[in-house]
Amino acid sequence: MSRAGEAGAPGVDPEQLWLGSDKPRRGRKPAYSREAITAAAVALADAEGLEAVTMRRVAAAVGAGAMSLYSYAPDKETLLELMVDHVTGELPTANAPTGDRGSDGDRHSDGDRHADGDWRSELKSIAHLQRAHMLRHPWLPAALAGRHTPGPNTLAFLERALAVLRPTGLDGAAKLEVFAQLTAFVAGHVAHEIAGAAALQSPDRAVAEARYLAAVAADGRHPELAEVLAAPGRPRTPEATFTRFLNRLIDGLDTD
CATH class of the missing domain: 1.10.357.10 (Tetracycline Repressor, domain 2)
Structure with missing residues (x-):
């Protein structure tokens, strides 16, 4: 992975990753979801560590061929990005700003x-x-x-x-x-x-x-x-x- 301060990890386009569709970029109608694939990778990492997370192991967990996963996550680096954000969704965000403005415009x-x-x-x-x-x-x-x-x-x-x-x-x-x-x-x-x-x-x-x-x-x-x-x-x-x-x-x- 790239060092802190660089504009994103090598090979990972943040706009494509987070603002684009989670459907595969090529091939037939998707048989799996990015969410399911990411969840399987997280479960594998929780049980056995990051070293256990390979495309082949994740594919086996969801019942897919390893090559089919590359449409959702082209490399392990992208998969790791998805995993980090997936588990961050467990954290509460109760104090997030409401975005309201008072009569004074503040x-x-x-x-x-x-x-x-x-x-x-x-x-x-x-x-x-x-x-x-x-x-x-x-x-x-x-x-x-x-x-x-x-x-x-x-x-x-x-x-x-x-x-x-x-x-x-x-x-x-x-x-x-x-x-x-x-x-x-x-x-x-x-x-x-x-x-x-x-x-x-x-x-x-x-x-x-x-x-x-x-x-x-x-x-x-x-x-x-x-x-x-x-x-x-x-x-x-x-x-x-x-x-x-x-x-x-x-x-x-x-x-x-």
């Missing part, structure tokens, strides 16, 4: 109704929704690491986040940067959380790591680390850890 939205200062808690709520969402779809953090064009579901959730950020007074570019920063934080944290949970399934490894850190703390060459390791511990449940990190991120945002 636009009013749900975001306008948040009391000044409330936006931080609203933004934290969005992050918790994203974390739960990514834990349901463990392949999503890796998928989001690549550049992808926002589809309709992604745009709807973005609209909610921008409404929440309205009271901050940030300009448009800064609002987009805050949302991108938040999403990247959640994706990185969830990827680390998933990897850590897998590692903890090996008790021997966890014990070995504890012994190693104890030895390092006692060697006299790492006094700062030794002091940190000797300090009283904090709750280490995944939810508590995520909340602490998230609070530091959002409470420290500068809106000047």
Whole structure:
């Protein structure tokens, strides 16, 4: 996939993908829908990871020939775009702007109704929704690491986040940067959380790591680390850890 900042992923035309018809571009009357094919790919990724998502495996899941899928998604990159937006449709968009205008001509939205200062808690709520969402779809953090064009579901959730950020007074570019920063934080944290949970399934490894850190703390060459390791511990449940990190991120945002 292309790097962030480039205008769309290579080979993926966002206008054709999101504004065009979801019917195949050639061939006979469609026997399948893009929605069904995308859902099958998501189910496969949820069960076995992104590596399992091949055109052949997806075709088998929907009972089609592999070649017939290329009419709906010409490559795996396009299929991944569809998958990301498909699962983003699970996220609530209750705070999206209404688009109404008052008698003074100013636009009013749900975001306008948040009391000044409330936006931080609203933004934290969005992050918790994203974390739960990514834990349901463990392949999503890796998928989001690549550049992808926002589809309709992604745009709807973005609209909610921008409404929440309205009271901050940030300009448009800064609002987009805050949302991108938040999403990247959640994706990185969830990827680390998933990897850590897998590692903890090996008790021997966890014990070995504890012994190693104890030895390092006692060697006299790492006094700062030794002091940190000797300090009283904090709750280490995944939810508590995520909340602490998230609070530091959002409470420290500068809106000047």
